[in-house]
Amino acid sequence: MKVVQVEHASGSYPVYVGQGLLGMPGIWERHLDGRVLVVSDETVAAHHLGRLAPVLEAHGRHREVILPPGEENKTVAQWQRVIDELVHLGAQRDATVVALGGGVIGDLAGFAAASYMRGIRVVQIPTTLLAQVDASVGGKTGVNHTDGKNLIGAFHQPVAVVADLDTLATLGNRDYRAGLAEVVKYGAIRDPHLFAWLEANADALASRLPDMLAECVYQSVRNKSEVVADDEREAGQRALLNFGHTFGHALETVTGYAQYRHGEAVAIGMVLAARLSELLGMAETGTADRLHDLLDRLGLPTRLPDDISRTALLKRMRLDKKNRADQIRLILLESLGRAVVRSCPADDISEVLNQS
Numbered sequence: 001m002k003v004v005q006v007e008h009a010s011g012s013y014p015v016y017v018g019q020g021l022l023g024m025p026g027i028w029e030r031h032l033d034g035r036v037l038v039v040s041d042e043t044v045a046a047h048h049l050g051r052l053a054p055v056l057e058a059h060g061r062h063r064e065v066i067l068p069p070g071e072e073n074k075t076v077a078q079w080q081r082v083i084d085e086l087v088h089l090g091a092q093r094d095a096t097v098v099a100l101g102g103g104v105i106g107d108l109a110g111f112a113a114a115s116y117m118r119g120i121r122v123v124q125i126p127t128t129l130l131a132q133v134d135a136s137v138g139g140k141t142g143v144n145h146t147d148g149k150n151l152i153g154a155f156h157q158p159v160a161v162v163a164d165l166d167t168l169a170t171l172g173n174r175d176y177r178a179g180l181a182e183v184v185k186y187g188a189i190r191d192p193h194l195f196a197w198l199e200a201n202a203d204a205l206a207s208r209l210p211d212m213l214a215e216c217v218y219q220s221v222r223n224k225s226e227v228v229a230d231d232e233r234e235a236g237q238r239a240l241l242n243f244g245h246t247f248g249h250a251l252e253t254v255t256g257y258a259q260y261r262h263g264e265a266v267a268i269g270m271v272l273a274a275r276l277s278e279l280l281g282m283a284e285t286g287t288a289d290r291l292h293d294l295l296d297r298l299g300l301p302t303r304l305p306d307d308i309s310r311t312a313l314l315k316r317m318r319l320d321k322k323n324r325a326d327q328i329r330l331i332l333l334e335s336l337g338r339a340v341v342r343s344c345p346a347d348d349i350s351e352v353l354n355q356s
């Protein structure tokens with residue numbers, strides 16, 4: 001087991017990365033307190049809730065709430081269900097919420113913990129690769145509004161994150177690969193060694209070799225923790241984590257959130273951002289091809305489908321509140337391992353979109 005200690009304004013918390021952690025009592029005695037509410041979804045609970053049972057029995061008073069899976073359930077209505085369960089449990093300010101699931105459960109249960117009695121403890125047990133390498137670390141919690149993703153939320157740091165690699169065994173291939181896109185992102189924006197390591201081990205990672213997986217989750221958590229420790233509330237550095245996301249979000253929106261996993265859209269977005277970096281003379285020729293080749297070997301999509309309107313994508317990208325006049329704010333690369341925030345002319349973005 002490896003541990004990354006994440007620093008934040010009012011303290012720090014450990015992220016445990018390893019196998020067999022769900023049944024490991026040493027971890028749980030340290031982090032569970034008061035009455036415990038486990039929040040999970042139907043799919044994850046069917047596979048993994050049983051492994052937590054001995055820990056919960058040993059702890060004492062607890063309850064479970066199992067929500068329907070999927071982004072469409074990251075709603076105020078499901079958040080209300082979790083709050084109701086906390087009330088029925090008789091949870092006091094010393095209670096603990098345990099979020100067992102992917103990013104949807106982590107965000108929703110985290111927000112319930114943030115808002116119940118103005119904040120109770122939450123332990124995150126991320127069960128998708130995306131949640132292990134990204135969503136569970138950093139303290140962003142929330143739910144969607146019908147008019148927008150993550151419109152309702154709060155910053156609320158967990159007391160611990162338990163990334164048990166065994167839970168990934170039941171994850172489908174598409175979700176697994178989508179998580180790898182975020183790992184590539186850390187390499188591309190700030191960690192050239194990680195990028196080179198991913199290139200050297202792409203085939204082993206694509207086939208989920210356990211040792212590779214442990215290293216990949218550990219390195220990602222280390223990277224994310226360094227970024228969020230410096231910039232807990234997204235004033236500067238943390239914005240770099242949005243590399244590939246402006247293009248990616250536009251693609252997700254234009255395709256009605258039905259065609260791509262988030263990580264798949266980000267993979268395409270990262271290649272587009274790298275091509276734009278070359279076009280603007282910021283990165284040397286070949287940067288985008290290297291990024292493209294790695295993502296391709298990991299089984300991720302790397303170009304826009306022919307039937308998507310480039311004009312519609314650009315229009316969507318212009319909607320971002322941070323943009324001014326004919327400039328769009330993006331994260332671009334100076335090299336693989338170094339990213340910057342830049343305002344870019346819409347014409348150049350259009351050229352890159354049309355070439356993809």
Ligand SMILES: NC(=O)c1ccc[n+]([C@@H]2O[C@H](COP(=O)([O-])OP(=O)(O)OC[C@H]3O[C@@H](n4cnc5c(N)ncnc54)[C@H](O)[C@@H]3O)[C@@H](O)[C@H]2O)c1
Nearest residue numbers: 043069070102103104105127128130131135140167170171
């Ligand atoms: N808070 C943050 O900083 C942050 C960062 C990135 C993403 N997010 C959020 O994360 C969410 C996406 O997370 P996600 O990709 O984990 O989606 P998800 O939670 O919807 O999980 C994807 C699917 O996999 C299933 N699943 C989860 N773990 C499984 C397992 N071990 N075995 C089998 N099936 C499993 C789920 O039931 C679900 O159907 C989005 O809502 C996004 O906004 C938050």
